[in-house]
Amino acid sequence: MYTPPFNRTDDEAELRGLVAGVRVGWLVTSRAGEAPAASFLPLVWHADTVVAHLAKANPHWREIEDDSPALLIVTGPDAYVSPSWYAAKAEHGKVVPTWNYSAVHLTGTARVHHEPAWLRSAVTSLTDEHEAPRDQPWQVDDAPDPFIEGQLRGIVGIELTVTGVEGKAKLSQNRSVADREGVVEGLRADGRSGDLAVAEAMAASLHGVSED
Template identity: 45%
Template sequence: MPVYNPPAFREDRPEVLLRLMQQSGLCLLVSNGRSGVPDITHLPLQTNGKIVVGHMARANPHWKALREAGRAIAVFPGPDGYISPNSYPSKAENHRAVPTWNYETVHAEGPIEIVEDAGRLRDIVTALTDQHEAGSATPWSVSDAPADYLASQLKGIVGVVLTVETLTGKRKLSQNRNEADREGARIGLGGQNEALVQAMLRSRDGD
């Protein structure tokens, strides 16, 4: 079943979806399990909007289930946080308010390939490492590791490459409230969740 996504929260713009995906940290890779319960792995993922790439431990049986299932959904979470009814100015007027949770997320669905070739695995690990080391003053590089050690580590993982067929974006950021309530919700976060505040401001500005 696709994610529940009322029109007020639906996000379809490709450039916004790509930004959200590329800013996401720890993601979820989900596929149908044999027992009827989904198989789920937490892992960082890299994407250009057309493919989603990552790797997992070879000891994790999920990769075999992924090969059998042939399809998967990659879930890219964004900032999220609790919104108290006390944040809304309208609550003081009519008390017609309840708690909610604001968040952003993108789901990428499509066929998935399992990668065991050592050269491709090294490329996957290198690209993901370079992405996350980019902000460091002294970035670590895969080539910093001894060749024999790196080879042994690559034997312990498998790569995953999901070809994106469907993207579903949801940005639940108080768009169903009036502007005074939305501003109250941002103030109510009290500087404790700046990433969510900025997401709410972008949604207000149409970005």
């Protein structure tokens, strides 16, 4: 991932928070001489391990050998940035559009699991993680065992051992404070969900600038 120094994010708690908030990502693997395969998967990242699963009907898992190199891409909110929002537009007009976004790349080695106990533990962990905010969270044990066992036969588990983490937050850090404030105002005025999330991230970043 191309990451200029001013866009680099190294805070592990922040990166884990982004992944936990997004909850899904693109698993990318490739065999030598073959085109890469990618699958969009719900996931849980604990310690140095990511747990996910694929439908058994998805041929992607057949391309994953034990300890195959893998990349997991998790993207946060993103938004188009209009040059009309920059204070610099009125000053000299030398401005162009861009796109702001946040992303985390997890690299490591992947392994496929077929064991029923591992699969049940994985789907329980995923379910508990995603159901936790609900007033009455659904649990795997809420469904009849024979039904769950049948569902587990239709999936394979994916375990990614994480060996590298890259984080990027492209939030106009290379622009002046006035330009960044203009982008925040513009995104808030547009009001789309992704725009608002990027605006809040930029506002938090600007708050840190003002305290330095």
